[in-house]
Amino acid sequence: MKNSKAEISAKERRREVLKNLRRFGGKLYKQMEKGEFPQIKMPSRSTENIFYSPELRQYILGNKTQRRSSRNIRHIRPFTQLVWAGYFARELTKNRKTSTLRDVYYSAQAYDMSFKDQSESNSIITDLETVTGFSREDFKVFPEERSAVFGDLTIEYTVPGYEGKQLNLMSHPDGVMIGPALTSAEFVRTKADKVIAIEKGGLFTRFVEERVHRKFNALLVLTAGQAPRATRHFIHRLNKELGLPVFIFTDGDPWGMHIAMVIISGSANAAHLRELTTPDAKWSGVWATDIVDYKLPSDPLTEVDIKRLHELEKDPRYEGELWRRETKKFLNIKKKAEQEAFSRYGLTYIVDKYLPTKLKDTN
């Protein structure tokens, strides 16, 4: 069988990962052969070394590096864990298996490499990302999935057993989970001309029911709250590879606003990674101004909300005109509204009236 285009690029990627890991192990091996304590240098992920890059429109790591040496009694344990994580990632990649972060936590115990807790093992995986420059999805380590996609997009799987198999993402009305298989799949064709990302499952289902994908010729992505990295990468790919504009709908509060922002400009936690952001994506609502304009039923902002807004005011990602205006407005009206608030005007109001207006406004 001839290799399709999709398969080649997936293989390519895997070879890159394996090469990188081998180089990583080789470096340590050499140091030990010389009778030295193995050590590694990697970009520092401390807050002083995280900068916002206006060009890339995302957070990046600065030039500061951090040395991890096994000579240091406090470093040797995380160091060993890191090397183990590299070994584990290689096993996964080599054998074309996937695993979750939770899996990693438990698998470590099989090697007498126990982690204190899940967050310790997560941070070791992040270290591995920093050291190698690959994201954990490249190592086939995924978080628990909850986001989904629906719409007219045909993909081709690259995961073992499904190689060459194609699927149209409209085949299931609940949407298709954005999991390891979908993440590594290649895009074959689509008729959609835009992507609409939605924060909440309820609204996502309503959009499918109301045939928003047809009416607006769109792919619908459910972020299910803060979008997981795989989902952000997926949106990035839709935007980059297929050239589709992205519109994001969230709740009308600082948290919803930030969900949109992370899809657009990424998070500080992922400053060591690329291809997770979609700088041209648009936040289409619900804005503070919408609460006023549409007279939406609203709740007063809590103290935590207000505090968060003040934080966002200082955030370099919020420098754009829209962001400044909306943060101010929130602080001004001291109100917030959920996406479901539109239901007071009838269940279809949001699809019939609000959505078209906003899509037009933000395009």
Next chain:
Amino acid sequence: MVTFEEISPADFFYRNRDIAGFTNPTRAIFSCIRELVENALDASDLSNIPPEIYIRLSRENAEEVQSELGVGVYKLRVMDNGSGIPARHVPSAFGQVLFGSKYKLKQARGTFGLGGTMAILYGQITTHKPVQVRSSTGTSKTYEYKLVIDIQRNRPLILDRKIHRNKDRWRGTIVEFSLEGDYFRAMPKILEYLKQTALVTPYADIEFVDPKGRLYVFTKATTKMPPPPKETLPHPYGVDVETIQRLVRVTEYRTMLDFMQRHFHRVGGGTAVNFLEFAGFVRSADPKKLKHEDIIRLSQTMKRFKKHFGDMNIEKLEGFTKTTRSRSMLDFMKTHFQKVDKNVVLRLLLAVGFLRTKDPRKLRPDEIVRLVRMMKRFNGFLPPDASCLSPLGEELLETGILKELKPEFIAVSQRKPSTYSGHPFIVETAIAYGGNIPKKDDILIYRFANRIPLLYDEASDVSVRVVRSMKWRRYKVALDMPIAILVHVCSTKVPYKTVGKEFIADRPEVKSEILNGIREVARQLQKFLTKREYVKKKTRSLTIFSKFLPKIAKFSTELARKRELPYITKILAGILEDYGESVVWHPYKKVGTNIIINAIVQTVQATEVPIESDYSSKDYIRIYVLSNIDQQDRIVHRSIKYEVETIQDTRFERQLVYRTAICKRVIENERSRLEWKPESPDTKQTFLVTNKQS
């Protein structure tokens, strides 16, 4: 009508037995044993033979119903192998209060000649029975006396006297008498007393049979004894008017100069003349009345002191004597030879005979008082030397403590001799950690004075106060650590507060010596504790390194897809080297299917090893370890043969266990490195197998 009567010393102590430590039956039985044991030890110290002391306490009339629980009549027998008592002195030594051989100025346990007789006196008044004494100085005869004390007249009454043949030339003394006491209440203190005595007398064998027939044995750990003290003259700072008066009565010297030099401790010619001049006990000739011959003599003598007077001719000197206004030669010399040292002047005048001192026998009472006062005021006397003292010495002190407490760490210190009020004294201190020392809420303090354990009135003792006043945290000491401090004060006159010899008074000189002594050993303990902490920390870190490094090696090897594990043994050995160990690797041998690797861990050098500096170079040879051989094996390393000794000392044992453990870990790693094989491509990890899709 008021009646006046005189009482004898025996009568006095009979009436005031509380002050000598015979307050109640419990205390009394303790004091009796203690007094006799101390006499026995003193007697052995004199003869310079390691003492063997046998004490037996038995119940008299065991069946007899006692009026009070525990209180009863006991028979005490104490036997020693000491110098023995000459036959003619036996009755007085045991039957007369304040008779003894210890009034001389040298260190001894007893000083008053009181204790032994007091014990017997106490026995006599509580049981109305005589004392039996048998003694020999090693001659062909032993003498046995049965006597009682005539309390009112302070005289022994001999009831019976026997002479035995002494075929074996036995030497020593046996004392046996009855007394009322409460052994079971006194038992803890008695045993503690014996234990501490054994500690401070590590060259003595002490056996004690208690009323229940239990035998307690304290065996000597050495035959070395401290040098016996020399008898000494009184030091001028320590004398009183009575002492001078007695001396004046018996002296054979005709001048004060000789008197001072011959009767006092550390007074030489120079000091004597200086002092007498200071005290105003010299008469100096009148320069105006000097005759021509006198001046010739003076100038001739001056030539002997040429260095000081240069060339001095007779004419010039005569000129001086004529014009001077001085009425004494001392003044004269002072005005005309200002630059000359006073000492030289005094020596010169004395040589020429222009200075005279009085005949001491003609001193008037007021002059004696002045002499004593001046003695105290004069600061030119040399401090007393310590030859009259017999401190235990650092070595014996250490032996004693190791024997009785078996500590993990010990530091001892002997201070330089010092004085208080003219009495020389030496303070010895020791600090011990771990071993048999119990963990209490506070530091354990052992107090000794002239090798007597002090057991009562601890809170009032100067040593205890010093220990309590110290900031122990500074020495890394927590009060709940198993720590014992020992303070030994020896002096010709220990500053006891009471006749009972239970605690030492707060003399500033003594206190400061004790403080400095304790500080000195405490600093050593601090070093030990710091080191111990360091070792603990290092051991912990080595454990961590040796756990994780092999894993890093294994995973890296897999990642790099190498066929062999890297040689991390070298890195682990490097950690050992950080601790001052150097690991010498021998090539491994293959015997059949087994791989044998030998390694020798050795200290680089005793001085370079921070954690080992407790050991002398003699000791560290013993620490050579071949970790897969057994004790008593012989090993050859760099063509030197070593025997692996059985470790007796707990301190070595701990170190050895530690080193062996490290070594084993390194060897273990080396072995698994050599036996390691890379995973073959088809071996899959468990999780992969279970996840496998068909």
